[in-house]
Amino acid sequence: MLPAVRTRDEVDLYLELHPCPRCGSMEAAWTATATTQESRPAYRYSGRCAECHERREFLFALPEGRTAPADAGPHPRSRFGGPQPSALLDPGEWLLVADWCGEAAEAAERQGDDAEAADLRWTAVAALEEVRKFLPEAGDAVPEAAFWSTRGRTVYQREPGRFRRRRIEVVRDFHLDHMPWSPA
Structure with missing residues (x-):
């Protein structure tokens, strides 16, 4: 069973970051169902790969007292979860998501799609807020021990300096300053 998932947006992102092991496709029609695993509440996502039809399944733990992943919060700090760091994605994966969204936002801006650009920048800001949750309260940088995935x-x-508090905040502020408008 995978660690506890906080929100549906976090689940969706996790599923996107884990493509089909057989063909590499990220597309699948997922069915989500509440279940229990070893008397603990859990949520099962199952489906078939849209390309090769390989059966795929992920079983996520749920936080105590929850019967399903929460809806996304309204603020970037709460979009993917509460004040605690993610147990599914490490800070390197969150920074990678922020990078991808920032690049896609620039492409959307060049095409004149302000709505898409704003949504992507908002997601980049939310991902950077997730990186910040791994910072020790009095620390200047995310500790190396916080990275558990190969990707992260x-x-x-490649560039440990990107995980310094000030650098994370500068990149976050860049995305906020270049927001074509504030998404609803």
Whole structure:
């Protein structure tokens, strides 16, 4: 069973970051059902790959007292979860999401699609807020021990300075300053 999932948006992002192991497609029609695993509440996502029809399944733990992942919060700090760091995605994966969204936002802006650009920048800001949740309260940088995935460790090892508090805040503020408008 995977660690506890906080929100539906976090589940969706996790599923996008874990393509079909057989063909690499990210497309699948997912069915979500509440279940229990070892008397613990859980949520099962199952479906078939849209390309090769491989059966796929993920079983996520749920936080105590929850029967389903929560809806996304209205603020970037709460979109993917509450004040605690993610147990599904490490800070390197969150930074990668922020990078992808920032690049896609620039492409949307060049095409004149302000709504798409705003949504992508908002998602980049939310992902950067998730990186910030891994910062120690009095610390200046995300500790190396916070990275557990191969993808996340690779992002960290390429440029550990990107995980310094000030640098994360500068990139977040850049996205906020370049927002074509504030998404609803």
